[in-house]
Amino acid sequence: MIVRVVPDVPAIERAFDYAVPEGWERRITVGTMVRIPLAGRRVGGWIEAVDVEPTPGVRIEPLAKVSGAGPSDEVMDLCRWAAWRWAGRLATFLRLASPERMVPSVGRRVPTGDTAAPDRMGADARPPRQVLRVAPATSTDHVVLEACSHGDTLVVCPSIGQAAALARRLRAAGVPTALHPDDWGRAAAGGVTVVGARSAAFAPMPRLAGVVVLDEHDEALQSEGSPTWHAREVVLERARRARVPATLVSPCPTLEATSRSPLVVGDRAAERAGWATLHVIDRTEDDLGRSGLYSPRLVPFLRGDDPVVCVLNRKGRAQLLACRSCRELFRCERCSGPVHQPAAGVVECRRCGAERPVVCLSCGSTATALLRQGVTRAREELEALVGEPVEEARPDATPTTRVSIGTEAVLHRVRSAGTVVFLELDQELFAPRYRASEEALALLARASRVVGGRDGRVVVQTRAPEHEVIRAALLADPSIVAEAEAVRRELARFPPAVTMAIVGGEAAPAFMEAFGRPPGVEVTGGVEGTDWTLIADDRRTLLDALAATPRPPGRLRLQIDPVRIRG
DNA sequence: CGGACAAGCTGA
DNA sequence: CAGCTTGTCCGG
Numbered sequence: 001m002i003v004r005v006v007p008d009v010p011a012i013e014r015a016f017d018y019a020v021p022e023g024w025e026r027r028i029t030v031g032t033m034v035r036i037p038l039a040g041r042r043v044g045g046w047i048e049a050v051d052v053e054p055t056p057g058v059r060i061e062p063l064a065k066v067s068g069a070g071p072s073d074e075v076m077d078l079c080r081w082a083a084w085r086w087a088g089r090l091a092t093f094l095r096l097a098s099p100e101r102m103v104p105s106v107g108r109r110v111p112t113g114d115t116a117a118p119d120r121m122g123a124d125a126r127p128p129r130q131v132l133r134v135a136p137a138t139s140t141d142h143v144v145l146e147a148c149s150h151g152d153t154l155v156v157c158p159s160i161g162q163a164a165a166l167a168r169r170l171r172a173a174g175v176p177t178a179l180h181p182d183d184w185g186r187a188a189a190g191g192v193t194v195v196g197a198r199s200a201a202f203a204p205m206p207r208l209a210g211v212v213v214l215d216e217h218d219e220a221l222q223s224e225g226s227p228t229w230h231a232r233e234v235v236l237e238r239a240r241r242a243r244v245p246a247t248l249v250s251p252c253p254t255l256e257a258t259s260r261s262p263l264v265v266g267d268r269a270a271e272r273a274g275w276a277t278l279h280v281i282d283r284t285e286d287d288l289g290r291s292g293l294y295s296p297r298l299v300p301f302l303r304g305d306d307p308v309v310c311v312l313n314r315k316g317r318a319q320l321l322a323c324r325s326c327r328e329l330f331r332c333e334r335c336s337g338p339v340h341q342p343a344a345g346v347v348e349c350r351r352c353g354a355e356r357p358v359v360c361l362s363c364g365s366t367a368t369a370l371l372r373q374g375v376t377r378a379r380e381e382l383e384a385l386v387g388e389p390v391e392e393a394r395p396d397a398t399p400t401t402r403v404s405i406g407t408e409a410v411l412h413r414v415r416s417a418g419t420v421v422f423l424e425l426d427q428e429l430f431a432p433r434y435r436a437s438e439e440a441l442a443l444l445a446r447a448s449r450v451v452g453g454r455d456g457r458v459v460v461q462t463r464a465p466e467h468e469v470i471r472a473a474l475l476a477d478p479s480i481v482a483e484a485e486a487v488r489r490e491l492a493r494f495p496p497a498v499t500m501a502i503v504g505g506e507a508a509p510a511f512m513e514a515f516g517r518p519p520g521v522e523v524t525g526g527v528e529g530t531d532w533t534l535i536a537d538d539r540r541t542l543l544d545a546l547a548a549t550p551r552p553p554g555r556l557r558l559q560i561d562p563v564r565i566r567g
Numbered sequence: 568c569g570g571a572c573a574a575g576c577t578g579a
Numbered sequence: 580c581a582g583c584t585t586g587t588c589c590g591g
Contacts, residue, residue, distance in 0.1 A: 005591085011568050016591040039570065039590040058591050553587085 001025055002054045003063070005036050008044035010089040017054050019062045027066045027105070030073045033098060035065040046070050046094050068102035069188060070094070072204055078238055079202065085237075087501065087546045087558045088227030097202035099184035106188040106204075127239065129246045129261040131216070135274020135476065136251040136445040137453030141169055143249055144193075144212055148175045150245075151209025153193045154238070156231050158218035159412075160197040166214075167195045178203075198223070198231035201238070211239045216248040216257050217442050219563050228559045232257065251275075251445040252478040254438060255486055256496045268476075275476035276420070276448035276458040282465040293378055293423055294385055301459050302386050302403060306418025309393075309450065310382060310405040311443075313427050314374040321347070323360035324367035333361055341368075343376070378423065379405045411446045418456055420447035425460040429467050433564060434494045437469050441481050444473040495561040499539040501546060502562055504531035507554035514552065518545040531557075533565075 001020040018036055020028055028034075032047045042064055054060055071079065071094060079093035134140050144166065147153045157163040163179060170177040170193060178187040180196025180203040187194045188204035196203060198221050213221070213232050222230040232248065233256075239246035248257045251274070265271070281295050293312070302308055319340045321330045330339050332349035333356055339347040341358065348355045359366055375392055382405055383390040391399040393406030398413055406413075411420070422428075428440040447458045460470065472480040489497045503512060512532050517523060520541040525532040536542035546558065 002591095007568095007590085009568050009590095012590075014590080018591065036591085039568090041569075043568085055591070060591055 001028075001050065002052050002060065003028060003047050004049040004052045005034060005045040005063075006048045006090060006094065007036065007038055008046070008091050008095070009038075010091040012038075013090060015048050017052060017058070017060055019060050021062050024063065024066060031070040031076055033067040033070040033102070034063050035067060037061050037064055046076070046098075048076065068104050069099070069106045069185070071097035071202065072188075072206065074241065075202055075204060078234065078241070081237060082229055082234055083227075084543055084547055085233065086227035086229045086560045087543065088229065092227060093202065093229070096199050097204075100181050103185040103188065106185060127243050127245045129236070129239070131248045131250070131253045131257045131261050131263045133253055133263060133265045133271070133478065134249055134251060135271045135453065136448040137276070137451075137456075138270070138274040140214055140249050141166070141173075143247060144170065144214075145173060145175070147210045147212050147245075147247060148193045152190060152205055152207045153209060154200065154203060154205050154211045154235065155193065155195045156200050156211070156213045156221070156235055157195065157197055158215045158220040162214070163195045163197050163200070170195065201231040201234035208238070208242045208244055210244045211235045211246045213246075213248045214250075216250040217252050217254045217438065217445075218250075219439070219442075222563055224563070226557045226559050228562045230256075230561075236260070251448070252438065252441045252472075253482070255482060255489060258482065259486075259496050265479075272454070272476040274448070274453045275445075275473060276451045276456045277454055278444070278470070278474050279457060279459045280465050280470060280474070281459060281461045283461055283463050284465070286463075293381065295461055298421065298459065298461065299385065301419055301421060301457065302382075304418075305402070307414075307416070308403045308419045308421060309410055309414050309417045310378075310403070310421045310423055311408050311410060311447075312375050312378050312405060312423045313407050314378075319374055321358075321368045323363060323365050324369045325365040326360060326363040328360060328362045330358075330368070331361065332356075341374070375405060375407060408443055408446075411443070411450055414450055416452060417450050419459060420451055420457075421459040421461075422447070423461055425462045425470075426464060429462070429464055429469055434489070434492070435563060437481050437485055440469045441472055441478060444469065445478075448473075493535055498535050498537055499542050500561055500565070501534040501542060502531050502559040502565060503534065503557070504559075505555040505557040507552045507556040508532060510552035510554070511549060511556055515545065515549045521545055 002017050003020055004015045005018055006015050028047060028050060030047055030050060034045050034047060035042050036045045075097045079090060079097055082093045083090045132143060144155055157166060167177045167179045176192045178192045178194045180187060180194050180200035186192055190206040194200060194203045194205060213235055216232055221232050222228055236246055281297050283295055321341055330347055332339050332354055334354045337349050339349050341347050345358055346355050347358055358368055379390055379392045386403050389401045390403045390405060391401040393399045393404050393410040393413060428443060444458060451457060468481050468484050472478050512526060520536055520538060522535040534542060
């Protein structure tokens with residue numbers, strides 16, 4: 001028997017034929033992971049097709065080894081789709097769809113021939129697809145449990161921590177649950193609900209009956225590198241192919257979600273109760289230069305017995321500093337770029353990374369004025385302000401003091417607090433990113449969850465108290481942001497109104513040369529080594545053109561609808 | 568990706 | 580023209 005194998009070498013986007021040694025046939029099926037001899041070395045690979053006609057005129061080598069079970073036929077097709085959808089390599093996605101440790105064989109609990117998902121919809125009806133808006137502090141377990149009651153459900157969470165916690169609760173509720181990727185083999189056997197972080201979008205689900213994405217708005221669902229694949233989109237495509245219902249859940253649904261699936265909003269009173277009480281400290285009248293990071297009106301919120309978490313999205317000690325005696329802005333001595341102060345005593349260039357001691361280049365003074373404080377300095381001031389120890393939240397540890405301060409990452413680490421303070425929300429509201437509003441609202445939602453809804457407090461210091469994000473959080477009405485955002489994205493031609501590709505890396509010039517100027521695709525950038533930006537109204541037009549372009553050798557960074565668009 | 572092989576560069 | 584570098588091609 002001859003099989004066709006996709007090598008586990010991303011740069012090789014071809015399949016090759018191999019002979020199956022006598023007696024190995026029953027261990028081989030589409031998706032099986034094997035080792036193959038290829039160009040004088042041994043590499044891994046996935047069986048793409050069995051019983052194929054061998055390509056005439058080539059010497060066929062035998063497989064070297066059967067390694068274990070791999071993605072099913074359907075998941076391999078899903079990987080092919082994902083490789084097109086995010087202009088990535090097939091092997092990249094097949095790796096995601098494969099177990100981390102080899103699974104020798106899958107003990108199917110589902111009889112063969114009965115692997116089709118239970119068709120709940122009838123032959124022609126489109127399976128329901130919805131976006132459920134659920135307030136941040138409201139449990140969504142009932143949504144998952146309802147889905148699980150109809151059969152094997154795929155549940156994707158933004159983090160593995162959330163997935164593990166949900167898996168425990170589901171098991172406690174009597175739902176057979178596999179945690180992806182650890183329980184890959186159990187998932188492949190069928191008869192379980194599968195819970196995991198974004199890679200679970202490719203989990204084996206032989207009897208998929210429905211999909212749920214929790215916190216659909218969370219950026220962690222999208223891969224930050226290249227390819228920029230998004231678990232929400234993979235799961236929706238999977239549900240479409242399997243003809244099963246899909247539910248996206250979020251306190252602040254994205255335009256990507258609501259532009260393709262109907263939004264379902266529950267009881268408004270219940271939704272309001274699930275958002276924290278928002279206190280806005282309007283700093284419009286405060287003196288810009290000298291009023292500091294802490295408004296006097298903030299002090300009452302910091303006192304008391306309840307835990308307080310302060311969020312300031314600036315690392316280090318200072319972001320921008322000037323000489324106190326000659327008023328000159330501190331700059332890099334090598335490239336004269338702006339410098340920041342990562343720790344006491346040193347400044348570092350943002351552009352070239354050069355470090356030097358804190359000495360003014362024009363007058364030699366070491367006295368500095370911190371124009372934009374970072375977390376380290378802000379912690380010192382906060383401690384003086386509250387008169388008790390304040391810990392800076394570190395990436396690995398949960399703070400032990402009542403009052404703590406950190407970047408937004410603290411909101412992922414702190415389990416609960418009575419009050420969350422955003423010291424400078426304007427940083428988020430006016431961030432030079434096209435998703436800034438959605439991201440800022442997501443931060444307020446996360447804070448609402450940390451403080452437990454209406455009984456907790458979220459305090460924001462801002463010079464834009466009328467900003468739509470603040471109004472939305474005050475009224476617990478995310479549609480205020482969504483509606484404004486939809487208009488802006490349409491006008492400014494940002495996703496999801498258009499499909500965008502960013503092309504960078506050393507191979508980008510050669511790639512763009514080969515890409516040409518296909519109709520329906522707007523091409524900008526590429527001057528002086530900058531990235532190219534490709535925009536198309538029709539997604540298929542852009543993705544087909546990208547897929548038809550041969551990849552030149554060298555590193556190529558191709559990002560489809562990335563979260564951040566770099567200049 | 569990584570090996571094979573071919574086409575260019577250098578030194579005597 | 581050997582001996583080496585750099586580039587292009589291709590793998591079953």
